[in-house]
Amino acid sequence: MEKILNYIDGEMRAPSSNKYINNYNPSSGLVYSLIANSSKKDINSAVDSAKQAFNDWSTSSKKFRHDVLMSIADKIEENFEALVVAESLDNGKTESLARRVDIPRASENFRFFATAILHFSSETHDMDGKALNYTLREPVGVCACISPWNLPLYLLTWKIAPALAAGNTVVAKPSEITPMTAYLLSKICIEAGVPKGVLNIVHGLGSEIGDNLTTHPDVPIVSFTGGTLTGQHIAKVTAPMFKKLSLELGGKNPNIVFDDADFEKSVSMAVKAGFSNQGQICLCGSRLFVQETIYEKFKIALLEKISELAVGSPLDNKTDIGAVVSHEHMTKILSKIEEAEELGGEILCGGKRKILAGNLKGGYYLEPTVIEGLSYDCSINQEEIFGPVLSLLPFKSEEEVIMMANSTKYGLSASIFTNDISRGHRVAAKIKAGVVWVNTWLLRDLRIPFGGMKQSGIGREGGFKSLQFFTEPKNVCIKI
Numbered sequence: 001m002e003k004i005l006n007y008i009d010g011e012m013r014a015p016s017s018n019k020y021i022n023n024y025n026p027s028s029g030l031v032y033s034l035i036a037n038s039s040k041k042d043i044n045s046a047v048d049s050a051k052q053a054f055n056d057w058s059t060s061s062k063k064f065r066h067d068v069l070m071s072i073a074d075k076i077e078e079n080f081e082a083l084v085v086a087e088s089l090d091n092g093k094t095e096s097l098a099r100r101v102d103i104p105r106a107s108e109n110f111r112f113f114a115t116a117i118l119h120f121s122s123e124t125h126d127m128d129g130k131a132l133n134y135t136l137r138e139p140v141g142v143c144a145c146i147s148p149w150n151l152p153l154y155l156l157t158w159k160i161a162p163a164l165a166a167g168n169t170v171v172a173k174p175s176e177i178t179p180m181t182a183y184l185l186s187k188i189c190i191e192a193g194v195p196k197g198v199l200n201i202v203h204g205l206g207s208e209i210g211d212n213l214t215t216h217p218d219v220p221i222v223s224f225t226g227g228t229l230t231g232q233h234i235a236k237v238t239a240p241m242f243k244k245l246s247l248e249l250g251g252k253n254p255n256i257v258f259d260d261a262d263f264e265k266s267v268s269m270a271v272k273a274g275f276s277n278q279g280q281i282c283l284c285g286s287r288l289f290v291q292e293t294i295y296e297k298f299k300i301a302l303l304e305k306i307s308e309l310a311v312g313s314p315l316d317n318k319t320d321i322g323a324v325v326s327h328e329h330m331t332k333i334l335s336k337i338e339e340a341e342e343l344g345g346e347i348l349c350g351g352k353r354k355i356l357a358g359n360l361k362g363g364y365y366l367e368p369t370v371i372e373g374l375s376y377d378c379s380i381n382q383e384e385i386f387g388p389v390l391s392l393l394p395f396k397s398e399e400e401v402i403m404m405a406n407s408t409k410y411g412l413s414a415s416i417f418t419n420d421i422s423r424g425h426r427v428a429a430k431i432k433a434g435v436v437w438v439n440t441w442l443l444r445d446l447r448i449p450f451g452g453m454k455q456s457g458i459g460r461e462g463g464f465k466s467l468q469f470f471t472e473p474k475n476v477c478i479k480i
């Protein structure tokens with residue numbers, strides 16, 4: 001069985017414990033590879049190597065770093081199909097989604113930041129000719145980059161690429177639930193000629209090696225994407241060490257449909273926002289608010305559209321909904337659906353595990369589920385479920401829906417569907433979320449500030465915001 005090894009000091013290494021964790025294929029429920037179960041010793045080796053590499057890498061020219069990142073992007077594209085297959089096998093997502101979204105975005109992340117660093121500039125502040133301040137932007141040091149399982153290579157490279165472009169070295173820890181494409185990326189980096197120690201990737205349990213990495217005294221900066229509880233923990237353990245911290249956390253995003261919206265488009269977008277990647281995208285619109293004047297008509301159209309979704313093998317191009325990521329996660333989602341029923345919710349469709357035939361019978365498939373009749377402030381409408389589960393809620397007025405949309409502890413994203421442009425602007429201004437879409441969902445420009453308000457995170461990623469995070473400003477004042 002293939003062993004997923006660590007990438008430390010420019011080479012693939014077995015974990016020092018020589019212990020491995022089973023890696024499951026969610027589409028069949030079977031173990032298909034083994035993951036390095038790393039320990040503090042491996043983290044220490046990776047940090048030491050990154051520290052050694054920092055001097056040369058941080059003083060290398062921007063053009064040199066650009067060229068290295070571009071050659072990683074080239075190699076990702078050369079290995080495109082292998083990465084698509086690996087991402088789908090490891091995560092349960094459909095190959096078509098990995099081909100359309102995950103893998104193209106991984107190479108794009110490297111190209112985007114390879115180029116961005118060539119255009120990155122800093123400020124000067126002139127004191128009426130008496131003195132001149134200029135700000136240098138220096139790489140920070142060894143960065144910890146920690147990413148989740150839902151968009152494995154996409155989110156890992158979204159951190160690694162700007163960190164490296166800015167001149168830092170990196171120790172990355174992908175989720176142990178989906179390590180395969182990070183492992184393939186390690187091999188790609190060796191082929192692409194990434195200098196040793198510049199990027200290190202260590203696999204293992206977040207609860208065990210996560211703290212070793214985030215609290216390591218030689219790691220001054222942590223970029224984390226994952227759940228709010230893990231984010232809280234990282235904030236707590238790193239605060240006394242005054243580390244630079246970026247947290248991209250959970251969401252419970254509202255999708256708001258006004259009665260003047262383009263009906264067909266808003267139904268299609270509600271389905272896409274609810275069920276893409278089996279509802280396992282932090283930006284999914286899991287709370288669907290529909291104005292009461294069109295509620296019944298919308299509900300019928302929504303359920304009809306959902307009935308057309310095919311749950312099936314991730315390899316099949318006709319499949320819309322693949323497997324959720326793990327048995328544990330599937331059980332959690334099913335228990336949330338039970339909780340919704342106990343709270344008086346009515347399951348309008350789905351609600352159950354789907355057992356497929358043949359060698360897929362042990363796979364973690366769930367029917368797309370819609371629940372109605374729950375109050376906006378109950379646990380199901382307040383806590384993230386992160387699965388193919390939509391809660392449908394009617395609303396009367398703009399004021400009421402804004403109040404309900406803003407009622408959770410999260411503030412990651414929101415979508416508004418309306419043909420009244422003034423209403424679009426007005427509601428967008430009042431929604432507490434880092435990203436608001438009007439008449440669309442998940443339309444991403446990599447230059448925008450991306451991140452969450454409230455308990456959805458701290459800081460913003462994207463474009464120059466990422467490069468600002470991964471650099472330390474130093475002001476120099478010259479008396480003239």
Ligand code: NDP
Nearest residue numbers: 148149174175176206207210211226227230248249250282
């Ligand atoms: P987790 O918080 O469980 O894990 C995220 C990463 O943190 C994993 O690599 C995990 O490792 C690691 N980790 C776990 N414990 C620690 C620790 N004590 N110290 C350091 N690292 C640790 O999140 P999930 O992987 O379950 O991802 C789903 C969550 O991510 C959802 O809440 C989702 O909303 C959020 N998310 C947010 C995004 C955003 O941009 N705001 C984007 C995508 C997802 P391991 O898996 O090995 O335990």
